[in-house]
Amino acid sequence: MSTSNPSQTTSGGTPIIKIRNFDFAYGDAQALFDINMDINAKEVTAFIGPSGCGKSTFLRCFNRMNDLIDIARIKAGEIKISDVNIYDKNVDAIELRKHVGMVFQKSNPFPKSIYDNIAYGLRIQGVKKKSELDEVVERCLRDAALWDEVKDRLSESALGMSGGQQQRLCIARALAVRPEILLMDEPCSALDPIATAKVEELIHELKKDYTIVIVTHSMQQAARVSDRTAFFYLGKLIEYGQTDQIFMNPRDPQTEAYISGRFG
Amino acid sequence: MKPFYTHELEDLRTKLILIGEKANEAARLAIDGFLEDDLSKLNQAISLDDAIDELEVEIDQASVRYITLRSPVSSDVRFILVAIKASHDLERAGDEAHNIALRAKNILNQDGRSGDTMTIKQMSQLTCLMMKDAITALVEKNLELAHAVIQRDKEVNALHKENFKILTIGSADNSETSTAFQKVFISKSIERIADHAKNLAEEVIYLLK
Numbered sequence: 001m002s003t004s005n006p007s008q009t010t011s012g013g014t015p016i017i018k019i020r021n022f023d024f025a026y027g028d029a030q031a032l033f034d035i036n037m038d039i040n041a042k043e044v045t046a047f048i049g050p051s052g053c054g055k056s057t058f059l060r061c062f063n064r065m066n067d068l069i070d071i072a073r074i075k076a077g078e079i080k081i082s083d084v085n086i087y088d089k090n091v092d093a094i095e096l097r098k099h100v101g102m103v104f105q106k107s108n109p110f111p112k113s114i115y116d117n118i119a120y121g122l123r124i125q126g127v128k129k130k131s132e133l134d135e136v137v138e139r140c141l142r143d144a145a146l147w148d149e150v151k152d153r154l155s156e157s158a159l160g161m162s163g164g165q166q167q168r169l170c171i172a173r174a175l176a177v178r179p180e181i182l183l184m185d186e187p188c189s190a191l192d193p194i195a196t197a198k199v200e201e202l203i204h205e206l207k208k209d210y211t212i213v214i215v216t217h218s219m220q221q222a223a224r225v226s227d228r229t230a231f232f233y234l235g236k237l238i239e240y241g242q243t244d245q246i247f248m249n250p251r252d253p254q255t256e257a258y259i260s261g262r263f264g
Numbered sequence: 265m266k267p268f269y270t271h272e273l274e275d276l277r278t279k280l281i282l283i284g285e286k287a288n289e290a291a292r293l294a295i296d297g298f299l300e301d302d303l304s305k306l307n308q309a310i311s312l313d314d315a316i317d318e319l320e321v322e323i324d325q326a327s328v329r330y331i332t333l334r335s336p337v338s339s340d341v342r343f344i345l346v347a348i349k350a351s352h353d354l355e356r357a358g359d360e361a362h363n364i365a366l367r368a369k370n371i372l373n374q375d376g377r378s379g380d381t382m383t384i385k386q387m388s389q390l391t392c393l394m395m396k397d398a399i400t401a402l403v404e405k406n407l408e409l410a411h412a413v414i415q416r417d418k419e420v421n422a423l424h425k426e427n428f429k430i431l432t433i434g435s436a437d438n439s440e441t442s443t444a445f446q447k448v449f450i451s452k453s454i455e456r457i458a459d460h461a462k463n464l465a466e467e468v469i470y471l472l473k
């Protein structure tokens with residue numbers, strides 16, 4: 001086990017998320033140790049590692065989802081998004097989540113119509129004009145490659161859609177408030193291979209406009225969709241680099257062992 | 265629905281066609297240079313070798329990358345294996361063209377002309393056609409053409425054997441013997457290029473069957 005944790009910056013891109021000396025704990029149990037990394041704008045960054053390595057915990061730090069857990073606390077360090085420390089007392093977590101959207105492992109559409117699922121975020125922001133809502137609903141469904149499949153049944157319940165469609169609807173819903181960053185926590189783990197391929201295709205398209213950070217247990221998925229990959233183990237960032245390099249020529253023997261399936 | 269990385273396989277196919285065309289061009293230039301006593305063509309054949317070598321490395325790297333990152337299965341994985349093997353055959357064919365050009369230059373330096381070229385003209389016509397057809401079979405996924413390429417290899421082998429017999433008749437003159445040796449080596453190189461074309465055709469058959 002390598003104990004060194006050098007600052008893992010990116011090259012050839014524009015960092016939008018900067019993490020420095022970040023320590024995170026649930027009560028007395030430290031979950032993340034001295035994480036240093038930059039995440040580039042308009043790229044797909046994948047977090048891989050065995051269960052319990054801290055990758056989902058880390059992802060949830062980017063939009064302060066861990067604020068909802070009483071015992072969660074940051075022990076040291078900072079996370080800056082667009083040069084703003086997101087844990088500064090002046091930063092409102094709800095406002096932050098408009099800029100940093102999230103898609104979860106299991107699709108979670110509201111028990112409402114397809115249209116209302118997308119329009120929900122805008123309505124609570126006070127948007128009432130039908131033409132504006134219509135425009136956003138169409139844009140988001142098109143961006144999520146779902147428009148052609150659902151345009152004739154927008155008033156039907158979202159719960160009647162297939163699992164893959166529901167997950168893409170959740171991505172469309174996250175896009176409605178025009179976030180800069182989209183966090184995805186194992187977005188395809190409940191999907192069949194065809195629905196997975198569609199979501200992967202969508203991720204590839206979305207990176208033109210959004211920064212995407214994805215946690216995945218599928219190394220093939222990380223290899224296929226991401227520009228950069230970070231390997232976590234026991235709460236530490238072991239290796240971070242271009243996906244080609246991580247999968248074809250990892251520098252750390254632990255990364256090699258994990259991606260080759262020779263772990264443990 | 266085609267995955268977003270489909271173009272990577274297309275790029276690989278394009279590179280494979282390119283190395284095939286360059287290897288064929290090198291062979292044609294080297295043999296024509298020898299038959300026509302044309303130093304310029306021989307030098308052109310020699311200069312193509314580096315580009316062919318580079319393409320082989322690029323194909324190897326792109327193939328390993330595709331296997332690592334894209335988890336190919338079925339016909340895609342067969343295509344990748346064929347790309348690796350075929351590019352190696354085409355690189356070797358390029359090396360043989362390089363050897364032919366060097367030997368032809370030696371003959372020109374020593375004798376000033378190629379002289380009796382034995383069956384080399386016939387061999388070269390057959391071999392260049394084999395190369396061209398093997399590449400076409402790959403591009404057009406033409407199983408019949410691939411089989412035809414394999415059949416023609418026997419004719420090239422027979423012509424090479426004839427050249428070998430001519431050599432064994434021998435000559436008392438040392439310089440003539442040296443030239444004859446060079447020519448048989450050229451004949452052997454052409455025969456090897458035909459072998460590589462045959463291998464390529466066999467790889468196409470593996471891919472298509």
